[in-house]
Amino acid sequence: MPAKKRTTLPFGIWPSPVSAGLAARASRRIGLLQSDGAALYWSESRPEEQGRQAIVRVGREGAREDILPAPYSARSRVHEYGGGEFLAAGGAVYFVNDRDQQVYALVPGQQPRRLTNTPRTRYADLILDRVRNRLVGVAETHAPKASGGHEPPRNTMVAIALGTGTPGGVNELASERDFYASARLSPDGTKLAFVAWDLPDMPWDSATLCVAAVAADGTLAPAKPIAGGNASAAFQPEWGPDGHLYFAWDVTGWGCLYRWDGAHITVVDRLPRAELWRSQWVFGMRSFALAADGRFAAVYLQRGLPLLRMGSVAEARPLRPVAYARLQRRAARLDDPIAVGDGFAVLASPPKSMPVVVRLGRGRLLPLAPAADAGIDARAISRGQLCEFRNGKDRVFGIHYAPRNPEYQGARGALPPGLVLAHGGPTSMTDAGLKMRVQYYTSRGFAVLDVNYAGSTGFGRAYRERLDGQWGIADVADCAAGARFLARKGLADPGRIAIAGGSAGGYTTLMALATTKAFAAGCSHYGISDLGLLMEHTHKFESGYLHRLLGTTPARWKGVCAERSPLNLIEGITAPVILFQGLDDKVVPPEQSRLIVEKLRGRGIEVAYHEFPGEAHGFRKAETIIAVLEAELAFLQRVLRLGWTGPLSTA
Numbered sequence: 001m002p003a004k005k006r007t008t009l010p011f012g013i014w015p016s017p018v019s020a021g022l023a024a025r026a027s028r029r030i031g032l033l034q035s036d037g038a039a040l041y042w043s044e045s046r047p048e049e050q051g052r053q054a055i056v057r058v059g060r061e062g063a064r065e066d067i068l069p070a071p072y073s074a075r076s077r078v079h080e081y082g083g084g085e086f087l088a089a090g091g092a093v094y095f096v097n098d099r100d101q102q103v104y105a106l107v108p109g110q111q112p113r114r115l116t117n118t119p120r121t122r123y124a125d126l127i128l129d130r131v132r133n134r135l136v137g138v139a140e141t142h143a144p145k146a147s148g149g150h151e152p153p154r155n156t157m158v159a160i161a162l163g164t165g166t167p168g169g170v171n172e173l174a175s176e177r178d179f180y181a182s183a184r185l186s187p188d189g190t191k192l193a194f195v196a197w198d199l200p201d202m203p204w205d206s207a208t209l210c211v212a213a214v215a216a217d218g219t220l221a222p223a224k225p226i227a228g229g230n231a232s233a234a235f236q237p238e239w240g241p242d243g244h245l246y247f248a249w250d251v252t253g254w255g256c257l258y259r260w261d262g263a264h265i266t267v268v269d270r271l272p273r274a275e276l277w278r279s280q281w282v283f284g285m286r287s288f289a290l291a292a293d294g295r296f297a298a299v300y301l302q303r304g305l306p307l308l309r310m311g312s313v314a315e316a317r318p319l320r321p322v323a324y325a326r327l328q329r330r331a332a333r334l335d336d337p338i339a340v341g342d343g344f345a346v347l348a349s350p351p352k353s354m355p356v357v358v359r360l361g362r363g364r365l366l367p368l369a370p371a372a373d374a375g376i377d378a379r380a381i382s383r384g385q386l387c388e389f390r391n392g393k394d395r396v397f398g399i400h401y402a403p404r405n406p407e408y409q410g411a412r413g414a415l416p417p418g419l420v421l422a423h424g425g426p427t428s429m430t431d432a433g434l435k436m437r438v439q440y441y442t443s444r445g446f447a448v449l450d451v452n453y454a455g456s457t458g459f460g461r462a463y464r465e466r467l468d469g470q471w472g473i474a475d476v477a478d479c480a481a482g483a484r485f486l487a488r489k490g491l492a493d494p495g496r497i498a499i500a501g502g503s504a505g506g507y508t509t510l511m512a513l514a515t516t517k518a519f520a521a522g523c524s525h526y527g528i529s530d531l532g533l534l535m536e537h538t539h540k541f542e543s544g545y546l547h548r549l550l551g552t553t554p555a556r557w558k559g560v561c562a563e564r565s566p567l568n569l570i571e572g573i574t575a576p577v578i579l580f581q582g583l584d585d586k587v588v589p590p591e592q593s594r595l596i597v598e599k600l601r602g603r604g605i606e607v608a609y610h611e612f613p614g615e616a617h618g619f620r621k622a623e624t625i626i627a628v629l630e631a632e633l634a635f636l637q638r639v640l641r642l643g644w645t646g647p648l649s650t651a
Contacts, residue, residue, distance in 0.1 A: 006409040011416035011445035012496075012642040014408040018443045020633075022375050023436035024048070024625040030347055030355050032284045035340035036088040040368060041067075042347075042357055043074050043085055051620025055086055055093060055106075058357070058368045060341065072112055073098040076124035076283065078140040078155075079179075079541040080587050080617065083282025084125030087135070094135055096123050103135065103160055115160055116170055123160075125181055125283040131189035132218045135160040136173065138180050138283065152540045155179050157194065159218060173220050174212070179203070179541070181283055184237050186245075190214055193237040193245055195228070195280075200544020200554075204279040204427055204457070204464070209234035209247055211260075226260050227251070235277050240290050240313055248287055250277045253461045257288055257298055259313065268313055274300040279427045279457040279464075289337040289344055297337045297344040297360060301458035304386050304397050304431065306334035308346070308360070332384065332432035349433025352381045379406040382442035384432030384450070391481035394466065397459060398482055399432045400491065401448040408445065416447045417640050418492030420482050420519070422501030422508040426455040426467060426475060426549070440629055447492040449485070453478035453508070455549075469551025471504075472511045472564040479508060480518035496520055496640045500632070503527065503588060503617065506579075510566035510596065513573045521639045523632050524579045526588045526617060529596035530568075531561035539586060570599045576606035576639040580628050582615030608635055 024047050031043035031053065038060040045053050053075045055068040068074060075098035076082035086095035093106040094115070101122040104112040116123065118141070126137035139158040143151050157180045161169030174180065177196035181203065184193045192214050197207040210223035228234030232251040240246050245260040246268065255277020256270035270276075276298055278285050288298040294314045300307045333349035340359070348365055349355040358365040382404040389396055403416045410416060419441055423430045430450045438448050452459065454474040455467030467474050479499060487494035498521040501509045506527015513522045528534050535546055535557060547553060552560050562568050577600060581593040590611065600607040610631055612624045619625055636642075 004406075006405075006407060008411055009408050009445075010642060011403060011410040011414060011493075012637060012640065014403075014405050014443065014445045016405065016440070016443040017377055017380050018436070018440050020440070020626040020629040021622075023440050023629055024622040026354060026375060026436045027622075027625055028354075030357065032083065032085055033286075033336045033338050033345070033347055033357065034086065034088040035338050035345070036091065038341040039088070040338075040340050040345055040357060041086070041088040041093065045620060047620060047622035047625055050614075050622075053085065053098065055095065057088075062368060064368075067093065067108065068095065068106065069111070071099075072104070076122060077101055078122045078124040078138055078283070080539050081282050081541070082124060084138070084181075084284040087126040087128065089128040090130065094126050094128075096126075103137075105162070115162070118170060121170075123158075125183065126160075127183055127185060129159070129185055129189065129218075132159070133162045134169075134218070135162065136183050136185070136192070138183075139170070139172075152543070155540075157183060171218070173218075174223070181207075181280060182235075182237055184239055185214070186239050187241070187243060192220060193226075193239065194223075195234055195237065196223075197233075199540075200547055202279075202427070202542070202545050202548075203235075204233050204277075205548065206231055207233040207235070207280075209237055209245075209249075211245065227258065227265060233277065235280060236286055236288065238288070238290050241292050241294055242313065244313075246288070246290060246296075246313065248277045250275075250461055255287070257296070269296070269298060269309065269311060271300050271302065271307065271309070273460065274302040274307060275458050275460060276300050279425075281425070281428065284336075286336045286338065289339045291339040291342075291344065293342075295344075297339075297346070299334045299337055299346065301429075304399070304429070304452060304458060305332070306431075308334055308337075310344075310360070332434075349431065351383045351432050352378055352434060354434060376439065376443075377406060380404060380443050381434070381439055382448075384438075386432065387449075387485070389481055389485035391478050394454070394478075396454070396478045396481055397452040397456070398485075399430060399450040399452075400486075401438050401442045401450070402491070403442050403445045403447055405443050405445065410445060415490065415493040415496075416445050417636070417642060418447045418449065418483065418486045418497035419636070420479050420486070420497060420499045421448060421450045422453065422475065422479050422499065422505035422512075423450070423456070424501070424503035424505045425457075426453070426471065426504040426508070427457055427464060428504075429456045429458045437629065440633070444633070447486060449482045449491075451479050451482045468548055471546075471549035472507065472515075475508045476512045476515060479512055480516045483518040496642075498522060498636055498640065501525065501527065506588075507566070510573075510577075511564070511569070513575050513577060514566045514569035515572055517574075519575060521576045521636060522578075523635070524577065524593070525619075525628070526581050526585055527579070527592070528588055529566045529592050531565045532558060533591065533595075534588070535561055537589065542587075567596050567599060570596070570603060573600065573603075573605060576635070578608040578610075578632060578635045580610050580619075580632075581612070582617065582619065582624075583611055583613045584616040587617040606639065
């Protein structure tokens with residue numbers, strides 16, 4: 001049968017099978033992955049349930065079930081970004097409830113039982129201490145000042161008793177450091193490993209792996225530093241079945257797998273110019289897993305692609321495990337490997353289907369349960385292509401998505417509008433897994449370029465540190481170079497390229513509009529407009545972050561903040577702008593958007609602004625996701641003069 005002839009319409013206005021409602025429904029996110037025996041558990045955000053985070057269980061038989069009853073929602077707010085929201089161990093699930101940030105115990109068939117009663121304290125990153133019948137984890141206590149306002153929160157490691165019948169029994173274990181994460185008990189329960197760091201560092205700047213002896217009464221002896229610190233970062237300590245401590249460490253500039261035997265540190269596995277280490281924005285992140293028989297599974301990042309390697313820690317020399325080459329072609333992203341039963345599981349994000357938790361077997365990905373249906377004809381999905389381009393002498397990495405729709409095509413010789421995306425962080429990264437926002441645009445005839453600009457994780461420490469002292473400059477230059485790349489390669493219309501980003505990506509968006517003429521429009525999602533305001537009011541976790549990014553010090557920062565604040569560079573912004581803001585955002589408060597909107601309107605610049613009650617830093621509700629997508633698309637279609645007033649969607 002001959003292929004159906006496609007209708008010719010201008011790029012950017014194609015009727016699309018990807019409605020905003022479908023994109024919202026397909027925007028569920030899988031969070032923390034846990035195992036208990038042969039069962040796997042994961043948290044899953046539900047936009048259709050007002051952003052509630054459920055907990056899903058899949059047992060040996062493969063049946064999937066929701067185990068956390070509504071209205072409970074497993075979400076931690078420690079460091080504002082959370083993570084480490086639940087633990088599955090000993091046949092029970094322990095979780096942090098979003099509403100009150102307290103820890104609850106959940107036994108199958110029973111209602112959750114509250115374990116803590118500390119209204120000003122949040123919890124995260126729990127482990128089970130079976131020997132002492134308690135949980136160990138991170139606590140963050142917020143206390144008001146006597147004179148008004150709030151003191152910086154106090155971050156500690158704590159123990160939570162399990163044996164009492166009423167909430168209570170929280171004891172402090174360690175408080176000397178500014179931050180703690182990744183507590184891990186040795187198999188015999190006599191030693192506790194953890195990662196700690198202090199301001200002004202972030203955990204990816206200089207985090208120390210420590211080990212402390214645990215006394216019979218559960219208290220900790222003074223901790224001994226093992227690795228990390230001194231401008232290197234240790235990540236994810238795990239005790240092996242041999243009683244040795246394994247961890248990732250970027251001391252060479254690239255994360256590798258190491259072992260500490262109680263006296264010496266040796267390399268277990270490394271890949272040239274590949275990254276095993278991760279930037280720990282949230283608790284519970286993993287890059288490798290250890291099985292009880294001594295095997296390991298490790299997910300490296302190599303030029304933006306995941307590479308899974310498996311081997312055995314029993315070898316006395318660095319290993320060369322077999323690479324699972326087929327997985328690299330089938331999964332654009334692999335996250336959080338974990339040992340389960342007699343094997344491993346991992347979160348896989350394929351380029352053309354929804355993320356799914358899979359087991360690893362014989363070089364293949366074996367889904368534990370059917371992946372959620374994206375609801376899109378596979379012919380309408382644009383598969384991301386990794387690309388590199390130059391910003392002067394520097395290499396920049398990105399992912400290009402071409403316009404794709406089986407029903408429509410652009411006119412011969414015409415070029416599509418372009419959308420350059422700047423991810424948040426900025427110490428983060430983007431990947432080529434299926435993203436509904438991207439498909440929302442490509443199915444309408446946009447070309448999208450998702451940029452891993454200077455400062456991004458996954459390309460080695462030197463690439464990340466290229467942003468140090470250069471935030472608002474190097475990231476902007478890389479995104480502008482991305483726009484030139486699209487134009488030079490004939491991938492987008494040079495006069496119709498917009499830029500969009502959220503949080504730090506929103507700041508990059510506003511700075512790109514203020515300091516370059518590379519973009520015809522900009523879309524800022526909870527972006528930063530006033531660095532001085534951010535410096536004065538940012539939360540504790542990031543209170544030293546800005547100094548590294550801007551090259552400032554606590555004694556001297558006001559001048560640089562003024563020079564690199566879009567709010568003070570308003571004369572340079574001539575392109576139309578749309579801004580979106582959650583009213584409950586504690587990371588980038590609404591004032592950041594409101595101030596620049598007022599100034600832009602005062603100058604007569606075309607600006608649209610949308611606020612959303614009940615949304616914080618990142619939009620979670622289905623109705624918000626729908627409203628943002630529809631408003632952003634209508635804005636870009638209008639200001640880029642794409643000229644279509646017909647229906648925007650067929651779904």
